[in-house]
Amino acid sequence: MATMKDVAKLACVDISTVSRALNDTAYVHPETRERIFAAVKELSYQPNVLAQGLKKGKRHTIGVVLPRLHMAIFSEIMQGIEKEARKYNYATLICNTEDDPEIEKESLSRLRNGFVDGIIIAGTGRNIRLLHDIKASGISVAQIVRDQDTSVSSVIANYEACGYEGTKFLARKGCKEIGLINGNTHLAPYRDRYKGYKAALKELNLKENYNTSLEPSNTFEYGYNCAKKLLENNEKLDAIMVSVDIQGIGAMRAIKEKKLRVPDDIRLMSLTGHTVGSMLETTMTALEIPAHEMGEKVAKMIIEDIEAPSDKKPSAQHLTFNASLVEREST
Amino acid sequence: MATMKDVAKLACVDISTVSRALNDTAYVHPETRERIFAAVKELSYQPNVLAQGLKKGKRHTIGVVLPRLHMAIFSEIMQGIEKEARKYNYATLICNTEDDPEIEKESLSRLRNGFVDGIIIAGTGRNIRLLHDIKASGISVAQIVRDQDTSVSSVIANYEACGYEGTKFLARKGCKEIGLINGNTHLAPYRDRYKGYKAALKELNLKENYNTSLEPSNTFEYGYNCAKKLLENNEKLDAIMVSVDIQGIGAMRAIKEKKLRVPDDIRLMSLTGHTVGSMLETTMTALEIPAHEMGEKVAKMIIEDIEAPSDKKPSAQHLTFNASLVEREST
DNA sequence: CTGAAAGCGCTTACAG
DNA sequence: CTGAAAGCGCTTACAG
Numbered sequence: 011m012a013t014m015k016d017v018a019k020l021a022c023v024d025i026s027t028v029s030r031a032l033n034d035t036a037y038v039h040p041e042t043r044e045r046i047f048a049a050v051k052e053l054s055y056q057p058n059v060l061a062q063g064l065k066k067g068k069r070h071t072i073g074v075v076l077p078r079l080h081m082a083i084f085s086e087i088m089q090g091i092e093k094e095a096r097k098y099n100y101a102t103l104i105c106n107t108e109d110d111p112e113i114e115k116e117s118l119s120r121l122r123n124g125f126v127d128g129i130i131i132a133g134t135g136r137n138i139r140l141l142h143d144i145k146a147s148g149i150s151v152a153q154i155v156r157d158q159d160t161s162v163s164s165v166i167a168n169y170e171a172c173g174y175e176g177t178k179f180l181a182r183k184g185c186k187e188i189g190l191i192n193g194n195t196h197l198a199p200y201r202d203r204y205k206g207y208k209a210a211l212k213e214l215n216l217k218e219n220y221n222t223s224l225e226p227s228n229t230f231e232y233g234y235n236c237a238k239k240l241l242e243n244n245e246k247l248d249a250i251m252v253s254v255d256i257q258g259i260g261a262m263r264a265i266k267e268k269k270l271r272v273p274d275d276i277r278l279m280s281l282t283g284h285t286v287g288s289m290l291e292t293t294m295t296a297l298e299i300p301a302h303e304m305g306e307k308v309a310k311m312i313i314e315d316i317e318a319p320s321d322k323k324p325s326a327q328h329l330t331f332n333a334s335l336v337e338r339e340s341t
Numbered sequence: 342m343a344t345m346k347d348v349a350k351l352a353c354v355d356i357s358t359v360s361r362a363l364n365d366t367a368y369v370h371p372e373t374r375e376r377i378f379a380a381v382k383e384l385s386y387q388p389n390v391l392a393q394g395l396k397k398g399k400r401h402t403i404g405v406v407l408p409r410l411h412m413a414i415f416s417e418i419m420q421g422i423e424k425e426a427r428k429y430n431y432a433t434l435i436c437n438t439e440d441d442p443e444i445e446k447e448s449l450s451r452l453r454n455g456f457v458d459g460i461i462i463a464g465t466g467r468n469i470r471l472l473h474d475i476k477a478s479g480i481s482v483a484q485i486v487r488d489q490d491t492s493v494s495s496v497i498a499n500y501e502a503c504g505y506e507g508t509k510f511l512a513r514k515g516c517k518e519i520g521l522i523n524g525n526t527h528l529a530p531y532r533d534r535y536k537g538y539k540a541a542l543k544e545l546n547l548k549e550n551y552n553t554s555l556e557p558s559n560t561f562e563y564g565y566n567c568a569k570k571l572l573e574n575n576e577k578l579d580a581i582m583v584s585v586d587i588q589g590i591g592a593m594r595a596i597k598e599k600k601l602r603v604p605d606d607i608r609l610m611s612l613t614g615h616t617v618g619s620m621l622e623t624t625m626t627a628l629e630i631p632a633h634e635m636g637e638k639v640a641k642m643i644i645e646d647i648e649a650p651s652d653k654k655p656s657a658q659h660l661t662f663n664a665s666l667v668e669r670e671s672t
Numbered sequence: 673c674t675g676a677a678a679g680c681g682c683t684t685a686c687a688g
Numbered sequence: 689c690t691g692a693a694a695g696c697g698c699t700t701a702c703a704g
Contacts, residue, residue: 011478011479013680013681013682014681014682015681015682023690023691024690024691024692025681025682025683025691026683026684026690026691026692026693027689027690027691029682029683029684030683030684030689030690033683035683035684036684036689036690037689038689038690039689039690042689042690054474056450056453056454057454057681057682058395058454058680058681058682059451059454059456060391060394060395060400060680060681060682061395061680061681061682061683061696062681062682062683063391063682063696064389064391064392064395064680064681064682064683064696064697064698065681065682065683065684065695065696066682066683066696067696069391079410079416079419079420080416080417080419080420080616081412081416081616081617085410085411085412085416086411088410088437089410089411089437092437096444096447101434101436101451101456102435102436103432103434103435104433104434104435105432105433106419106420106423113427116427119387120390120432122387123387123388123389123390125390125432143385147342148342230616230620259620259621259622260620262622263620263622266622285411285412285561286412289561289590289591289594290590290621290622291590291593291594291597291621291622291623292622344696344697344698345697345698346697346698354674354675355674355675355676356675356697356698356699357674357675357676357677357698357699357700358673358674358675360698360699360700361673361674361699361700364699366699366700367673367674367700368673369673369674370673370674373673373674388697388698389696389697389698391696391697391698392680392696392697392698392699393697393698393699394680394698395680395681395682395696395697395698395699396679396680396697396698396699396700397680397698397699398680
């Protein structure tokens with residue numbers, strides 16, 4: 011690979027002049043400029059990003075730490091992040107943690123050391139101190155979906171409202187025994203959905219049908235197992251709310267194996283739908299969250315933070331999106 | 342952030358000694374060593390990866406260029422790549438191109454400039470020259486799923502066999518009018534599936550039912566639209582093979598809207614299944630490809646290439662995996 | 673066993 | 689308008 015030195019030699023100028031011409035950071039005589047660009051072309055010179063980053067202390071790269079990509083809302087959010095990042099000429103580096111705090115820790119450690127200017131995270135909540143360290147060391151941080159820490163900016167959906175409105179909606183449909191398949195309530199979204207569910211049940215004077223399991227909750231199997239238990243525990247159950255679409259697919263399977271019909275015997279809805287729900291054989295009613303838009307916003311937020319001069323970084327912002335109810339066949 | 346200089350000062354040694362102690366690259370007196378590690382701890386020093394990379398010319402990072410993450414087999418392959426990369430202490434950087442040659446070009450250009458030591462790509466086939474340039478410049482390259490270029494190592498599944506065996510299987514089930522929903526035949530997997538399909542039809546003395554559309558083929562909508570056309574064009578159609586699971590979900594929807602039943606009226610199967618197929622309401626028969634394993638292999642392949650001394654890089658290897666038939670409800 | 677020094681490929685004050 | 693030089697944070701021959 012040609013270096014700036016080679017270009018300088020070929021163009022018969024100093025390397026500093028090449029730098030200035032290329033970065034357009036000072037006036038360079040048109041002729042010199044032309045010679046330089048000719049040399050660049052001839053050598054098909056490409057600047058070394060490492061060296062630039064070393065000098066400027068900036069990588070123009072955002073790290074995104076996510077618990078899951080496959081069949082989860084995070085890959086849709088990611089599309090939004092990438093689109094926005096590309097607009098500002100930032101690259102994105104995705105780390106997939108599988109919701110394992112150890113992998114998360116390792117990913118964060120790796121990212122902090124010169125890899126990125128900012129980190130967007132949907133975290134396990136187990137590495138908050140590390141995250142603070144990272145922020146203190148000058149790397150911008152923002153949370154997506156899971157706001158584990160109020161001192162760090164975040165973009166989330168209103169999960170409590172999802173739990174509340176979902177329950178109310180099913181009650182209006184005549185359901186009396188509404189189950190909720192949730193996940194680890196240490197994570198903000200699960201905690202909040204549960205809160206909303208309980209609040210609605212109280213107003214409606216209904217009782218709780220709740221089941222949980224020890225497995226990772228963002229999976230098909232989890233939805234399947236929890237649905238099975240809910241159905242066994244209460245034979246009058248007439249509705250199941252799942253936290254995320256993928257659980258709903260598992261629940262659908264469990265319901266079918268019990269020879270029950272959706273929606274006639276059991277109504278089924280997802281509390282944080284994304285595009286999957288509309289594609290299923292029995293399409294799924296859902297409170298859909300604007301994943302793409304949320305991704306764009308959090309990317310914009312972190313880029314603004316990165317590019318703000320260090321003496322006046324914006325203070326932590328928290329952006330909450332509302333979900334919108336989309337009725338489909340499953341209710 | 343503390344630098345190596347700070348550590349050296351605190352430990353009262355030269356920075357070169359710190360470097361040696363930390364990298365274990367030469368004998369350092371135990372006491373000195375201890376002082377250095379104490380200083381590292383005290384300052385919570387973290388080496389700057391940029392600077393290391395600049396000096397050593399290595400980033401310990403692999404770029405992965407994929408056409409799609411959401412609901413596609415690529416996120417499963419990615420899991421395998423990440424697992425293997427982590428084992429060798431490599432980071433992975435994912436670029437999502439949405440199968441757009443321009444985005445792909447941009448991603449590749451970005452990666453080549455000091456970002457990564459190697460690139461794994463499932464490409465559009467439109468940037469082969471650029472890929473050659475990149476390889477020539479000393480960055481390792483490997484292809485996954487799509488082997489557009491025999492001079493570059495690859496890990497793929499035997500798509501021709503998939504097309505062939507799928508067709509034979511459906512014929513054994515008694516199907517006479519077997520449709521194929523495919524995709525852009527400039528891409529090797531689509532081209533090969535089609536080849537296998539035609540070969541089997543010829544042996545069986547059956548005629549082709551083939552439809553294609555101009556949209557990106559890796560989507561639900563594509564499967565839906567093509568299935569609809571196939572059903573309209575031939576009312577005796579008794580089977581549909583889709584190239585990928587997500588198309589199958591769309592096809593299922595189209596079949597259902599026609600008031601036809603799967604598998605009684607129409608048998609449906611996917612030619613490159615991954616985990617989605619087993620989770621659907623009507624589970625989908627598929628030729629399953631070992632996505633996770635393929636990811637691991639391609640990661641291993643590229644890491645070996647990266648770490649080989651530049652005078653004896655291994656020559657291009659091509660690894661082909663077989664799919665295995667998993668019968669489920671849809672046939 | 674350890675230090676002084678050069679160098680990786682750039683950027684950016686400082687002169688002129 | 690352009691060059692010479694220092695420096696970003698490391699690694700690694702070269703001495704001793």
